[in-house]
Amino acid sequence: MDTLLYYKEAKNGQILEEGITEAGSMCSFIAAGTAYANHGINTIPFFIYYSMFGFQRIGDLIWAAADMRCRGFLIGGTAGRTTLAGEGLQHQDGHSHVLALPVPNLHAYDPAFAYEIALIIQDGIKRMYVDGESIFYYLTVTNEPLPMPAMPTEGNVREGVLKGLYRFKASTKSDAKLRAQLLGSGTIMFEVLKAAQVLEEKYGVACDVWSVTSYKELYRDANDCERWNMLHPGEAAKVPYVTQTLKDAQGPFVAASDYMKVLPESLSKWVPGQLVSLGTDGFGRSENRAALRDFFEVDAKHIVLATLGALAREKKISTDVVKRAVQELGIKPDKLNPAVS
Template sequence: ETAVVVRDGIARMYGDDPQDVLYYLTLYNENYRMPARPDGVSDDDILRGLYRFRPALDGAAPMATILGSGSIMQQALRAQELLAERFGVAADVWSATSYQLLRNEALEHERWNRLHAEEEPRLPLVTRLLGEAGGRGPIVAVSDYLRAWPDLISRFVPGGSWRSLGTDGFGRSDTREALRRFFEVDAESVAATVMAELARCGQIDRQRAAAAARDLGLDADAPFSLTH
């Protein structure tokens, strides 16, 4: 993803026909083996802001969708495995390479629809991509940044359940694992959130969701990061 974005930025800013644009790329300092590009994913898929990174594992139901970005994707993928292997829940994992691009495109379509009320409404990319997902189960977005970042697209996502997880709160110093558990963005917290949202949507009972959270080692009485 980084290589695709950097190459595109160089071409647009310094190519044969330079454009008046600025590229701002944020990376996270975590060492892990970079995954291969999924089959069928093009440069355009990456550059437009959202693509399906790994489909749901076979043989599991009910359904959910997890959005991740950058290094937090490792937690999203692990949550996908936990949900399938331990709780019989299938979850697609999508990579959100730019929430800002998705929002800008959605706002542009929203404006066009407002000014062309007599025309067939245009659907934003994020609405088209996640339309089916929103109709069959909850969508959980996880970020190493504030919840407000994935929430940029929340009102353009169809369906009845959107939940974002992020590192809202005061700066802390600890291991990466401890901090992700504190801010509830580790794999176990993501999986537990999916289970809770499935219960809220009526797809599983609340007792099953609560049991899953306990099984994943979450402390229901842990302090909220925004106030501690």
């Protein structure tokens, strides 16, 4: 019987089911991830765990892994503040990607689709075990059963997935007077797609949808460009990937994720336009996914409202449209702030 709960050893791979012992499991990960140096054996460890119990609980061991030039994949399961229904503030993770920012040789991704995960892992194996880079990876994955689309055929999707940003879906309404750019990550990408449909059908706003697979990659690249430009005065300035990619996009940018608002806001100086960030600052709650996303204001209706508000600030629509939308969408404007309530 071959299942994840049945333990057996094999020369071509092992599954270690260590139970609720993140520190011990991380030590196993480090042992496997440094075997290339200590024993001359390349192993590819995958440590799969509740994402809340990674950086928050064993951050010092993750830092030690980085210091030891460990290689492998940390997989934060049931990730995001709203994907794990019913388990409350102890289990709902909305900040592990923020805690991943300081680790210099860690590449952190919040993929939305199966093909994104495949591309990231494929490239990670090549970089670590073919090119010999001393890096390791953090991927967040969810537990929500959702339909997975095929990889788009237009544009350099592979490059965008690995660098952190690409256009997943362009609006077909080329003659629309109102335009907006919606940025989604992880499970909240599906709320973004719903919002785009509502904005186009009900409010006449043509929306391009962008997948942000890694705010950390975009942040690191932008700062690399800034540093190079500072040290090379008089030479042609380097332009951050996020700026290059979005330079022709029209309208405000609205970014929504299952993590803290500071992630999109970390890119604000390099986004060529107004950026509105929606995120899940605050403690988790024991509720279903729809209620959690409403509470944290990252569901489709709040993305719609944020987009209309941004268009009003740019004088593209009147504030009366936004006021009506509050009523039409069933939003409670006087509800408590989820970040502190």
